[in-house]
Amino acid sequence: MSARLINWFKFSSPPAFYELAGKLVPWFSAVAVVLICVGLYMSFFVAPTDYKQGEGYRIIFVHVPAAWMSMFIYVVMALWSGIGLVFNTRLSAMMAQALAPTGAMFTFLALWTGAFWGKPMWGAWWVWDARLTSELILLFLYIGFIALQGAIDDNRRADRAGAILALVGVVNIPIIYYSVKWWNTLHQGASVSISKGSSMGEVMLITMLIMTLGFWAYSIAVALSRVRSIILERDRDTTWVSQLPEMQAR
Amino acid sequence: MSISEFFHMGGYGLYVWGSFGVSALLMVLEPILLRNRRRAILQRIARLIRLNTEVRNES
Numbered sequence: 632m633s634a635r636l637i638n639w640f641k642f643s644s645p646p647a648f649y650e651l652a653g654k655l656v657p658w659f660s661a662v663a664v665v666l667i668c669v670g671l672y673m674s675f676f677v678a679p680t681d682y683k684q685g686e687g688y689r690i691i692f693v694h695v696p697a698a699w700m701s702m703f704i705y706v707v708m709a710l711w712s713g714i715g716l717v718f719n720t721r722l723s724a725m726m727a728q729a730l731a732p733t734g735a736m737f738t739f740l741a742l743w744t745g746a747f748w749g750k751p752m753w754g755a756w757w758v759w760d761a762r763l764t765s766e767l768i769l770l771f772l773y774i775g776f777i778a779l780q781g782a783i784d785d786n787r788r789a790d791r792a793g794a795i796l797a798l799v800g801v802v803n804i805p806i807i808y809y810s811v812k813w814w815n816t817l818h819q820g821a822s823v824s825i826s827k828g829s830s831m832g833e834v835m836l837i838t839m840l841i842m843t844l845g846f847w848a849y850s851i852a853v854a855l856s857r858v859r860s861i862i863l864e865r866d867r868d869t870t871w872v873s874q875l876p877e878m879q880a881r
Numbered sequence: 882m883s884i885s886e887f888f889h890m891g892g893y894g895l896y897v898w899g900s901f902g903v904s905a906l907l908m909v910l911e912p913i914l915l916r917n918r919r920r921a922i923l924q925r926i927a928r929l930i931r932l933n934t935e936v937r938n939e940s
Binding site: 694750 | 887890891892893895896897899900901903904907908911912915918919922923925926927929930
């Protein structure tokens with residue numbers, strides 16, 4: 632079937648997407664659990680001890696995936712916000728809203744695991760380094776987005792305001808990514824880069840990629856499951872919600 | 882490798898387990914919170930439906 636024959640806009644209607652998301656969540660959850668279990672096993676039992684940082688470097692297997700997800704989720708959130716502004720689809724804004732808490736969580740984890748890595752290696756929990764500071768700004772962007780949407784009662788206006796904030800904040804993403812190049816930072820440069828490939832051991836790289844894919848599946852599962860609650864909360868007075876099978880059983 | 886050696890992490894125990902522990906905690910907590918949120922909204926809608934049918938029956 633060619634892509635033109637599928638009506639993609641069908642899934643921009645909350646009832647259709649609610650059902651689709653409900654079917655997808657268990658699959659992504661299962662993939663996430665399997666990948667993260669394999670990734671954790673490899674992190675501790677397969678990946679060799681680092682010759683410089685000993686066992687301490689193992690923090691990389693949560694730190695880097697969490698940091699990547701924090702940036703990736705923000706870009707996806709901004710994309711949904713942009714689509715919402717252009718096509719005026721309600722669902723896009725709900726997707727952006729569903730992604731924000733998970734993105735904020737990964738940003739927090741990137742900062743937290745970074746602190747727990749910085750303390751033994753640099754001797755400080757925190758330094759005002761360009762990479763760390765721009766990641767902290769990302770956390771504030773997420774929190775600002777959530778707070779702004781929560782503060783406006785009218786959903787449509789809240790969505791618009793949030794979307795504009797999300798889009799403006801996108802500037803911060805390349806700043807985080809290139810911060811280690813543009814400024815002299817204590818934070819090390821990228822070990823894995825799009826242009827130069829990887830400079831780390833193969834087992835370490837594979838472990839990190841498995842963890843990243845696991846976090847990625849986790850994020851999708853969690854965001855889809857959250858968007859279902861958001862849809863119900865917003866459409867609670869509609870007929871389609873009252874006719875859902877999960878409501879008939881009550 | 883013994884179990885105590887494993888948790889000791891060559892002297893980096895606090896940092897490694899502090900990182901993995903908090904990450905695991907949050908990534909378990911978030912799905913639980915989501916389940917509670919879903920339960921709460923389903924209950925609220927059920928109450929709304931009951932309320933509407935009662936109002937309709939009275940009038």
